[in-house]
Amino acid sequence: MSDCLFCRLIAGEIPAAIVHQDDTLVAFKDVNPQAPLHVLIVPRKHIASLNDLSTDDDGLVGSMIRMAAALARDGGYHERGYRTVFNTNREAGQSVFHIHLHLLAGRALTWPPG
Numbered sequence: 001m002s003d004c005l006f007c008r009l010i011a012g013e014i015p016a017a018i019v020h021q022d023d024t025l026v027a028f029k030d031v032n033p034q035a036p037l038h039v040l041i042v043p044r045k046h047i048a049s050l051n052d053l054s055t056d057d058d059g060l061v062g063s064m065i066r067m068a069a070a071l072a073r074d075g076g077y078h079e080r081g082y083r084t085v086f087n088t089n090r091e092a093g094q095s096v097f098h099i100h101l102h103l104l105a106g107r108a109l110t111w112p113p114g
């Protein structure tokens with residue numbers, strides 16, 4: 001059994017509110033939502049952080065961003081706006097070391113972020 005939380009979630013060992021999945025990606029609701037829409041878009045492939053990406057992953061990361069845009073559109077947020085975030089390592093607050101793209105929408109999001 002993997003000791004990675006998101007690998008276990010993708011394998012169905014941990015329950016999740018999955019909103020979309022395909023051969024390479026799984027998208028599910030964040031358990032501690034920070035906005036009315038807060039979804040995490042995760043590759044099935046285990047990659048610990050953006051620091052571990054290779055050129056082989058360029059298409060995968062592109063598909064994550066396009067899935068975020070598609071889910072924002074599905075939710076009706078594409079014109080109001082939405083935010084996409086990758087946190088990397090300690091000072092950015094990364095707590096799960098399997099890359100995930102946060103999609104946040106449904107409220108006015110402040111800038112700069114905290």
Ligand code: 5GP
Nearest residue numbers: 014016028029030031032087093094095096
């Ligand atoms: P990070 O802090 O690494 O950028 O984001 C990790 C996110 O995963 C957090 O927003 C946290 O709420 C979410 N999270 C942590 N554990 C679980 C879980 O078991 N299920 C779901 N759906 N989200 C989780």
Ligand code: ZN
Nearest residue numbers: 004007046098
């Ligand atoms: Zn993993």
